[in-house]
Amino acid sequence: MKNKIVELKHLSAGYDQQIVLNNVNFTVYNNDFIGIIGPNGGGKTTLLKIILGLLKPFSGHIHFYNNSQKVPNINIGYLPQINAIDTKFPISVKEVIQSGLVQGNYSLLKRKTNKNDIRTQEIMEMVGVDHIAGKAIGELSGGQKQRTFLGRALISDPSLLILDEPDTYVDHSFEKELYELLKKLSVNTAILLVSHDVGMISTFVNSIACVNKDLHYHPSNEINEEVLRSYNCPIDLITHGTIPHRVLKKHNH
Amino acid sequence: MNEIFDVFQYKFLTHAMLAAFLSSITCGIIGSYIVVRRMVFISGGITHASFGGIGIAYFLGVNPLIGAFGFGILTALSIEYLTKKQKLRNDSAIAILWALGMAIGIFFIYITPGYTPNLMSYLFGSILTVTQGEIINLVVLTLLLIATFILFYYIIVAVAFDEEFARTQNLPVTFINYLLIILVAVVIVLNIKVMGIILILSMLTIPQNMANLFTQNFRSIILLSIIFGFIGSFFGFILAYFLNIPSGATIVIVLAVLFLIMKGVVAVKNYRRF
Numbered sequence: 001m002k003n004k005i006v007e008l009k010h011l012s013a014g015y016d017q018q019i020v021l022n023n024v025n026f027t028v029y030n031n032d033f034i035g036i037i038g039p040n041g042g043g044k045t046t047l048l049k050i051i052l053g054l055l056k057p058f059s060g061h062i063h064f065y066n067n068s069q070k071v072p073n074i075n076i077g078y079l080p081q082i083n084a085i086d087t088k089f090p091i092s093v094k095e096v097i098q099s100g101l102v103q104g105n106y107s108l109l110k111r112k113t114n115k116n117d118i119r120t121q122e123i124m125e126m127v128g129v130d131h132i133a134g135k136a137i138g139e140l141s142g143g144q145k146q147r148t149f150l151g152r153a154l155i156s157d158p159s160l161l162i163l164d165e166p167d168t169y170v171d172h173s174f175e176k177e178l179y180e181l182l183k184k185l186s187v188n189t190a191i192l193l194v195s196h197d198v199g200m201i202s203t204f205v206n207s208i209a210c211v212n213k214d215l216h217y218h219p220s221n222e223i224n225e226e227v228l229r230s231y232n233c234p235i236d237l238i239t240h241g242t243i244p245h246r247v248l249k250k251h252n253h
Numbered sequence: 254m255n256e257i258f259d260v261f262q263y264k265f266l267t268h269a270m271l272a273a274f275l276s277s278i279t280c281g282i283i284g285s286y287i288v289v290r291r292m293v294f295i296s297g298g299i300t301h302a303s304f305g306g307i308g309i310a311y312f313l314g315v316n317p318l319i320g321a322f323g324f325g326i327l328t329a330l331s332i333e334y335l336t337k338k339q340k341l342r343n344d345s346a347i348a349i350l351w352a353l354g355m356a357i358g359i360f361f362i363y364i365t366p367g368y369t370p371n372l373m374s375y376l377f378g379s380i381l382t383v384t385q386g387e388i389i390n391l392v393v394l395t396l397l398l399i400a401t402f403i404l405f406y407y408i409i410v411a412v413a414f415d416e417e418f419a420r421t422q423n424l425p426v427t428f429i430n431y432l433l434i435i436l437v438a439v440v441i442v443l444n445i446k447v448m449g450i451i452l453i454l455s456m457l458t459i460p461q462n463m464a465n466l467f468t469q470n471f472r473s474i475i476l477l478s479i480i481f482g483f484i485g486s487f488f489g490f491i492l493a494y495f496l497n498i499p500s501g502a503t504i505v506i507v508l509a510v511l512f513l514i515m516k517g518v519v520a521v522k523n524y525r526r527f
Contacts, residue, residue, distance in 0.1 A: 052421045078421045089289055089414050090469045099411040103422055106407040136469035152418070 003030045004065050005074055005160055005190055006051055011060030013050050019058065020046045024215045028160065033186040035205035035221070036194045042212040044194050048162055051192070052078055066159075077158030077189075081165050082145050087138045093148050094133040097123055100152035119155060126181070127151040142169025146178070154185070161191045167200065179204045265381055266494070272383040273486035275391035276447045276456065281479030282398050283440040284457035285464075286433060289471065290413045293458055295332055295434075298347035300441050300453050302328035302354025304375070308361035311369050318387075321375075321442045324354060329438035333430060378449030378501030380490050390443050398436060402475075405429065410471055447486070449501035456482055459508040466519050485511060 006028040014020035020043045028034065028051075038044050049055040050062060053073065064074045077100070091099075098120055105116065124130040127147040137145065146166055153161060163182075167175050175197075182191055183204055195201045201208070201221075208218040287296050303325040310320030328350050335346040362369050374382060402409065412419045412429045419426050441453060448456050464477035489504030496503070 054417060054420055073423065076421055078418055080415070080417060084417075085415065086291070090465065090471045090474055091410065091414055092470065095410070096414070099407070099414060099418075100422070102407045102411045102419075102424060106405055106411075106424075108403045108406040138469065156422070 001030075003068055004028065005030050007061075007063045007065070008050070009061045009063070011050065011057045011062060013046055013055060013057040015046075020213070021050070021211075021215070022213050023060070026209065026215050026217065028190055028192065030159065030190050031186075031206075032190045032192075033182070033204065033206045034190075034192050034209050035198075035201035035207070036192060036209045036211055037196075037198055037201065038211035043215075044211050045164065047211055047215070048164055048192070048194065051160075052076060052162060074160060075156055075158045077153035077156060077161045079146075079149050079153045079161075079163045079166055082142070082149055082169065085137070085145070085149070087140075087145075089138075090136065092134050092136055093129050093140070093144075094120060094124065096137060096148050097129075097151040097155055100155040103156070123151045123155045126154070128177075143171055143174045146170050146174070150178070150181075158189060161185065161189050163191065163193045165194055165196065167195055167197050175200065265383075268383045268385065268388055269380045269490055269494075269500075270487075271388050272380055272391065272447050273490050274483060275388070275395050276444050277460075277479050277482035277486055278395050279391065279398055279440045280444060280448075280453075280456040281460060281482045282402055282475055283437055284461045284482075285471065285475045285478050286409070286413065287437060287457050288461040288465075289474070292437070293454065294344060294347055295329075296437055296441065296457055297454055298332060298351040298354075299325050299328050299438050300445075300450055301351045303438075303442055303445070304359075304450055305354035305357035305361075307375055308358030308365075311372075312361040312365045317371075317375060318442065318445070321445060322439070325438040325442045326435060328354060329434040330431070333434045337430075373499065374449070375445055376449050376451055377499035378445070378447055378452060378504070380447050380486070380493060380500035380504075383446055387443070387446055394439060394443055398440070401432070401436065405432075409433065447500065448504065449499065452501035452505050455505040455508055456486070459505075459512050460485065463508075463512050463515055466515055481508075481511065 004027050006026075008024055008026040011024045011026075012019055012022050013024075020041075024047070026047075036044050036047065046055065050057055064071050066074060098116070101116060101119070121130065124133055127150050129144060129147050129151060132140070132144060135144075137148065140148065146169060150163075150166065153163070161182075166178060170178065179200065182193070185191065186206075191205075193201065193205060203221070205221050207220060210216045210218065287293055303321040306320030306322065306324030307317040308320070309324075310317040313320075331350060332347055335341050336343045341349075362372065371379070371382075373379075408419070408424055408429055411422070411424060412426050416426055416430075441457075444453055444456065460478040460481035461474060463481045464474045467477060468474060485508035486500075486504050489507045490500055492498065492503040492507065493500040
């Protein structure tokens with residue numbers, strides 16, 4: 001069953017007078033696991049902000065759907081880039097995760113429902129932070145932070161999960177674990193994933209969206225040189241570092 | 254020792270005690286918010302800009318607190334608006350309003366004919382001359398603050414911690430931001446009489462940073478800040494009374510000394526652990 005949940009039509013967006021995304025058409029379906037790649041400054045973050053409602057488009061439309069019915073918004077889980085987080089803030093792992101469930105129970109008077117506590121516990125176990133529930137975020141390692149913020153994104157049971165570079169600051173074993181977890185989640189949740197690790201992306205996602213001022217959708221997870229070149233895609237990814245090696249290796253078999 | 258207890262036989266001293274208590278609660282709560290949200294500089298701007306209102310009020314011959322109130326809120330809203338719309342750099346906007354407010358205050362005080370009574374008490378604080386009306390204002394504000402923080406606690410924390418994420422959860426981020434910046438302005442203005450414009454930032458930051466030495470929990474920071482703030486303002490007020498020094502100055506000195514001692518104790522403890 002394939003239902004669309006987000007649809008961008010002829011959408012342009014940017015900051016002040018500068019256009020970052022130009023005439024983008026993009027549809028996300030409920031069973032999608034889409035990897036978003038593109039050069040720095042190409043508009044990946046702008047695209048996420050538009051979908052998250054943090055930025056208004058210059059022109060064009062964005063629509064949300066629930067069972068083919070147009071709705072004003074859908075429940076989106078968001079994992080931001082964690083270097084933007086103030087790690088001196090006095091808040092514990094458990095409190096961060098529960099801050100994803102504030103809607104509807106924001107008062108100290110309302111006694112926390114059992115259901116909430118069970119859900120919190122369930123999520124903490126799922127992302128593997130239940131043993132550090134009381135720790136302040138300032139005391140966490142990069143990987144533990146990513147797990148915590150992933151928990152916050154997941155706790156409201158979103159129909160769309162948006163992850164902005166979840167693989168930075170994490171060790172290799174967690175990276176693998178993270179992608180396995182996402183694979184499991186993607187059965188019930190649509191996922192949009194921005195990552196620099198093109199090799200890793202291509203083994204897990206179902207399709208690729210390449211963002212570089214415009215957006216090219218590639219309905220398979222194979223990234224080959226031809227795709228990248230013809231879509232005028234992340235040239236810097238091809239020319240720098242170990243990534244091109246992995247990309248090519250994936251395709252040479 | 255008896256001299257200290259004699260102090261409370263006078264009505265104005267009871268008022269001063271009450272003022273210190275209420276000041277500790279209001280500054281403890283709102284200061285915790287200011288500190289964790291890194292809004293200390295914004296608060297400094299609001300405080301100093303409110304002096305413009307005091308100057309105009311002197312000129313017009315009305316209650317200086319009314320002027321401070323108007324200017325404080327106006328500055329708070331302007332800063333919130335200017336920063337969010339990114340028309341100006343955040344810190345530049347604050348510095349401009351900060352200086353402009355002080356300038357307007359000085360301007361009007363100088364063109365006001367005759368002597369301007371109590372001007373020093375607004376600059377440096379005068380806990381011993383707090384009136385019954387000012388106590389009642391502080392009581393109302395305290396109740397309002399406590400109610401707001403109980404009712405909206407989790408939204409306030411979510412917005413303060415990660416505003417962008419809070420927006421994606423459709424929380425009323427803009428409402429909370431404006432509500433809290435207005436409360437910040439009101440707390441500052443009503444505490445001017447106790448601490449003085451120049452020194453009020455201390456009550457909004459020193460107890461909170463002391464508290465933060467012992468806990469990483471926002472609720473505990475609020476509670477400890479109130480306690481530390483009260484200790485500071487109580488002994489500060491005793492000193493102010495006996496040495497005849499503006500209360501703002503003595504409170505800051507007591508708070509700063511306490512902070513240094515605690516910081517030292519914690520540092521030694523941490524050092525011993527290794």
